[in-house]
Amino acid sequence: MYPVSRLAAVQEATAKAGIDALLLTPGPDLRYVSGYEAKPLERLTCLVVPASGEPYMMVPRLELPAAQASPASRLGLEFVAWDETDDPYAVVAARLGRVGKVGLADRMWAMSSLRFREVLPDAEQVLAGTVLSELRMRKSPAEVAALRAAGEAIDAAHRRVPEFLRAGRTEREVGRDIAEAILASGHASVDFVIVASGPNGASPHHDVSDRVIQAGEPVVVDIGGQLPNGYCSDSTRTYSVGEPPAEFAAYYEVLRQAQDAACAAVRPGVSCESVDAAARDIITEAGYGDYFVHRTGHGIGIEVHEEPYIVSGNDAPLEPGFAFSVEPGIYLPGRHGARIEDIVVCTDGGVERLNNTPRDLVVV
Template identity: 40%
Template sequence: MTQTAIRLQNLRKAMAQTGTDLVVLGPGAHMHWLLGFHPHGDERPCLLMIGREREVFLMPALNAEAARTETDIAFCEWADDKGPGDALKQALAMLDAGSAAKVVLDETMRADFALLVLGALPGASHDFTVDTVGALRMRKDADEYAKLKENARIDDRAMQAALAALRPGMSEREVADVIHAQFAADGAKPEFSIVGSGPNGAFPHHATGNRKLQVGDAVVIDIGGRKDGFPSDMTRMAVIGQPPEGYEEVHAVVERAVCAALAAARPGVKAMDVDAAARNVIAEAGYGEYFVHRLGHGLGIEVHEPPFLTSTSETVLDEGMVFSIEPGIYLPGRFGLRLEDIVILRADGPEILSSLPRDMHVVPV
C-alpha cells in the first residue's frame, strides 16, 4: 500500500471510532500530510472530501490540469462562470454524504469554504480535526522521524556555524546570514532565525535586526530550516565575553527546567503536567513571572502543530509524538534565556533529536 492509502485507511478507522461521516480538508498541511501534496489554494473553493468509503475533490477547473499530475482521486470540477454549488452537490452524492450527521472540518481552511460546506449540510453537526486527522498527524511514522532527524542534524550544523561566527560588532542580521548560508549549503531553506542580543533577548519572538553584538551580551539563537518537506527548530545560548550579572544562575535554572520536563514526559502523561514540571522549577527559583509562554509545541509538516504543551492542555502524550521542550526566562532590559530541544516520545521517554549540548557558549574577546 502507498503511504496515502495507509493514511486514508487509518483516517477511516478514526472516522468510524468518532462517528464521523465526512472529513473536509482545504489546501494546507492536513491535506499535504494525507496526500503528499496540496493543490494551489486561493479564493476558489478547493476541498478534499473523505467519506466512509471513498474520497473526492471539489476542484476549480482552472487548477484541475495541474492537480491531476499529482493524484488520481476523482474530481468534481467547477468553473468560474457557474460557481461551486452544483459540483459540491455532486461530490456529496458521490460520497453518499448528502445526509451526513457529523462533519469534520479543517480548522485552517478559509471560513467561506467552511460555510459553503455547512450550508450544503444544514442538518449536520460539525467539529474540527482534533480526533481524526489531527490525532493521526501527532504520531510520527518511521519516514517522518527520519526526515525530522536529518533536519535536526542540519540545524545542528547551522547553529555551530552561528556560534563559531559570533564576534563583538557583528549585527544580529549578519549572524542570521551565516545561519542561512549554512542551511543553503546543506540543501535546506531557512524557516526562521531569531537572533536576540542583549536586551533584545528578553523578547521571546524578537525580530532579528541591526543591533550589534557587544561585550557582555547574552545572545538567544533560535533557528530552523526545512528540507524534504519537514522543518527543524532549536534554541541555544551564547555570551560575548563575560556573562551579564545573574546570567549563570538563570542558565542553570532553565537547564533544570528542561531536565524536569524531559523526566516528566512519558506516554500516558498529560501535556499540562510536563509544562508544570518545568514551570515549577522556574517558579521555585523565583523567576515564575518571567516564564511568559507555553513549554512547547508539536513539530511535523508545520513548525507549530499539536500537541501543544501548555498549562491547560489535557492532551495525553503518546509514543511517536514530536514536540519541543523550551522553557525560558526573560528579564526586561537585561537579557533573555531560552533552551530548546525537539524530542520524539518513545516508550521509555523522550529522544532528543539534536546532538548539541545546551551549555553556555562563550565567545572569547
C-alpha cells in the same frame, strides 16, 4: 510518507467520530492526508473524505496537472476538475447529498467555510482536527526518521552560528547568514530566524532588527525550517558575545537544569502537564517563575506548532511516537533572556532527543 493506509485510517476515524465527511482545503491537513501541497487560492481545491464511499479531490482545471503530479495521485483518488464557470461548492454539496455534520480543515479560509455553510445549510460544521489531531500526534517510524533528519539539519545550522555572531553586527545581518546556513544544511525553506540580542532576548518571539549586537551580550537564536519532505525543524540555543553578566550566567544554569529535568521526565504514560511542571518547578524554586511566560513545549511534524502541547492543564498521557519541543525560558524585561529548545520523541523506553548541539552556554 503518504501511504494509502493513512487515507483509510482517516476515513475510519471520520466515521468513528460521527462526522459524515471531512472537507480539506490547502494547508497542513490536506498535505498530511494526501501529500498534496496545494496553493492556497480563491479557487477551491478540496479533498472530500466521506465517512463511507470513495474520497475525491475537487481541483480547479488549471491546477489539475499539479495535483496529478503530487503524491495524491498514488492514492487512487478521483480528481474532479472544475471550470471557471462552475460552482465547485455546489458540486461538493450535490455529491455529498444530505449530511448532518462535516469537518472543515482547521486552516480553511473563512471565505470557503462560509460558502460551505451556504451550500450545506443543514450540516453542523466542526473542525477536522477533532479527527486528524489524534492521528497526527502519533508519529510513525517514517515520520520520526523525517524529524530526526530535520533535527540533524538544524543542528548543522546551529554549529555555524558562532561564525556569524560578533559585536558590531546587527541582528538582521546575523539572521541573513543563518538563513543561508539553514538552506545549505538541506532545508527546502526557512520558517523563522530569531536573533534576539541583549534586551531583545526578553521577548520570546522577537524576530530580527537593526539593533547592533554589543560585547558581553547574550543572544537567543531560535531557528527552524522545512525539509523537502515537509517535516519541520525547530531548535533554540543561547549564545554570548564575550563573557555575559554574572546575573545571566546564574539563571542560565538554572535553565539548563530545568530543560534537562523536563527531557528526563518524558516517557509513556506521563502527562503533558507533568513535563511542563518538571521544568517550571525548578525555575520557580530558583526565584524566576514569573519570568517563564510560556508553555514548555509544542508538538511538531508537518507544522512547527501542532498537538500535543506541553502545558499546565493538559493531562493527556504521552505515547510512543509523540514528538514535541522542550523549551523552557527565562526572560528579564529590559535586560536579557535565555531559552534552550530541543525536539524530543517519546519512545517505548523513554525519550530520544533529536537535537544534539551543546546546551551549555556558548561564548563566542
